[in-house]
Structures are given as structure tokens and as C-alpha cells.
Amino acid sequence: MEKGGKLFHPGLSLDCVIFGFHDNQLKVLLLKMEHTDHWALPGGFVYKDETLEAAATRVLQERTGINDIFLQQFHVFGDPARSDRKYHSNRLKKLGIEAEKDHWLLNRFITVGFYALVEFSHVTPTPDNTSVACEWQHLHNIGNLFMDHRQILDKALETLRQQLNYQPIGYKLLPDKFTMPELQTLYETILGKKLDRRNFQRRMNSYGILRRLKETRKGGAHKAPYLYSFNLRKYQQALLEGLQGGW
CATH class of the missing domain: 1.10.10.10 (Winged helix-like DNA-binding domain superfamily/Winged helix DNA-binding domain)
Structure with missing residues (x-):
């Protein structure tokens, strides 16, 4: 955590909306955040020597256990107020880290949105080191999400609708x-x-x-x-x- 400022590209993150289809329902893979009641989209930071696509593929593989994933970048989210500095500050304290105001995690982050389409039965949901659970949730039953993740999810769904005639959505979400x-x-x-x-x-x-x-x-x-x-x-x-x- 303390070395992240040297490893990761400053102020840049990515968030992934992972869609699956099961029991005639469109589902989204979410993480239950540690020390909060909120759920969040899987995401992460970008290593300084890593492309955005490679970073997104890495995050998705860690969360789903799948290597060959259909992935599309769809939007950039850059509201100056989008980062939850209080959450990150409290988390650092719980880890025994007294962070300065200029700690890399407390800076403004611009995030790149990706959506992924996966065959539901192939996925093994796996939490990351900031979460206590990783679960599929029915699209229409999703409650409050972390930071601006609801906005990111809504934009991903809007993009999915626009690309229905141009991307292999049925092929990627349905079984053979x-x-x-x-x-x-x-x-x-x-x-x-x-x-x-x-x-x-x-x-x-x-x-x-x-x-x-x-x-x-x-x-x-x-x-x-x-x-x-x-x-x-x-x-x-x-x-x-x-x-x-x-x-």
C-alpha cells in the first residue's frame, strides 16, 4: 500500500462492469467493500509500465478466474469530487499507516470504465484485498454503490444497449x-x-x-x-x- 505511489500511474484507476446472464436475469459481479455497507464494481490501479487493457484484463482475471474475457472500454469518469478520500484515509489508519495529505491514495483519481461479458457458469467470483465478498447481483436489485459506481454501471448498460447490433453480446453471455x-x-x-x-x-x-x-x-x-x-x-x-x- 505504501509503495503504490511508486508502482502505479498517479491519479489513474479503472473500474469494470462485469455482466453475466443466468436464470433469465442480467447480473453484475460486485464486491462488498471492507469497513463499509457499500458494494462496488471490481477495479484497480494501473502499473506504470502497463496498458489500460492489460490492467483491466488482470483485474478481471483476479475477480473471475477467467483468462479469455470480452472487454470493451466505454467511458472516462473524471469528476473532481468522485474520489472518497475519507474511506481511503480510514482504511490506511486501520492498516496502521498514518498518511500525509499528499499520500497517493488520497489524490484525485480519474477512472476508465470497461465492461466485460462473461458466460455465468465459467466464473469463480473471488474477493480482492479490499473486500469481504464477491457476488453476482440481479441488475434491478442492486442498491447503493460505492462512490460513483452507480453512474459507471448505468453508463455501461447504456453502452451495451447502443452496441447490441455491433458487438457479440448474445454469443458472450449465453451458453453454447x-x-x-x-x-x-x-x-x-x-x-x-x-x-x-x-x-x-x-x-x-x-x-x-x-x-x-x-x-x-x-x-x-x-x-x-x-x-x-x-x-x-x-x-x-x-x-x-x-x-x-x-x-
Whole structure:
């Protein structure tokens, strides 16, 4: 902690919004902060010889246990009042460190926002050394967050909606095999609105990015729906051109 001023780029941090999809719910991975009731987004500092992308990948690997993560930088947050100096000062005291006013942790920090898309079942949530828990939370059940992390989360969701036709969001969040209702629920959850079932199915099929498998989803009370998978080559090509039409 005391050597951080020599190791890390001064005044620069990053925060990551990690999205997962499970039980037809969009979830966000959060950390329960030590010595506070607040939850926070996973984040960290940037080593002086490290790129932003490398720093974000490192933080995400430590929090999720996954190496190959889809990652997008989406915004920079630079409000002069965003840093919680009181929290950091109290934490330093608990560690037995009497910090001067110019201690590196008490300076103003500009943070770079990244969002990540992960397959829920592949993640092993792991706390860092400033937190006591690391858990998935349903997007709509998230309460108060640390500092400006609610603003960061809201901006990430806004970006996700804007990029729905240009990034492999369905491919990254869904399992390898999924039903059309599950795909529709994912889109509805991200967009925050209901979509007509027939129009959605017709539109997704028109893109030519899905393969309908011979398997069906067993166990429901109704007729078992067919399983689908993405044709990755066609999906990537379609995203380069942009899936046509707004939602």
C-alpha cells in the first residue's frame, strides 16, 4: 500500500462492469467493500509500465478466474469530487499507516470504465484485498454503490444497449446452446422493454446467424423449445456490417 505511489500511474484507476446472464436475469459481479455497507464494481490501479487493457484484463482475471474475457472500454469518469478520500484515509489508519495529505491514495483519481461479458457458469467470483465478498447481483436489485459506481454501471448498460447490433453480446453471455425465448429474454433485459415474440424470432432468423439444432430443451410444462447455437462466422460478419434495424 505504501509503495503504490511508486508502482502505479498517479491519479489513474479503472473500474469494470462485469455482466453475466443466468436464470433469465442480467447480473453484475460486485464486491462488498471492507469497513463499509457499500458494494462496488471490481477495479484497480494501473502499473506504470502497463496498458489500460492489460490492467483491466488482470483485474478481471483476479475477480473471475477467467483468462479469455470480452472487454470493451466505454467511458472516462473524471469528476473532481468522485474520489472518497475519507474511506481511503480510514482504511490506511486501520492498516496502521498514518498518511500525509499528499499520500497517493488520497489524490484525485480519474477512472476508465470497461465492461466485460462473461458466460455465468465459467466464473469463480473471488474477493480482492479490499473486500469481504464477491457476488453476482440481479441488475434491478442492486442498491447503493460505492462512490460513483452507480453512474459507471448505468453508463455501461447504456453502452451495451447502443452496441447490441455491433458487438457479440448474445454469443458472450449465453451458453453454447440456448432457446429462442432465452435469447429474447436477454435482449429484453438489456433493452428494458418487452419485444413481440413473432417479430423477434422472424428478425433473428433473417440475420442468418443462428443454427437451429435437432435438440430440444427438456423439462418444461409446455412444448419443448428447440435449442439454437450461433454460427460464429456469420455472426462476426454480420456484426461488422451491423445488424440492421433498431430495437
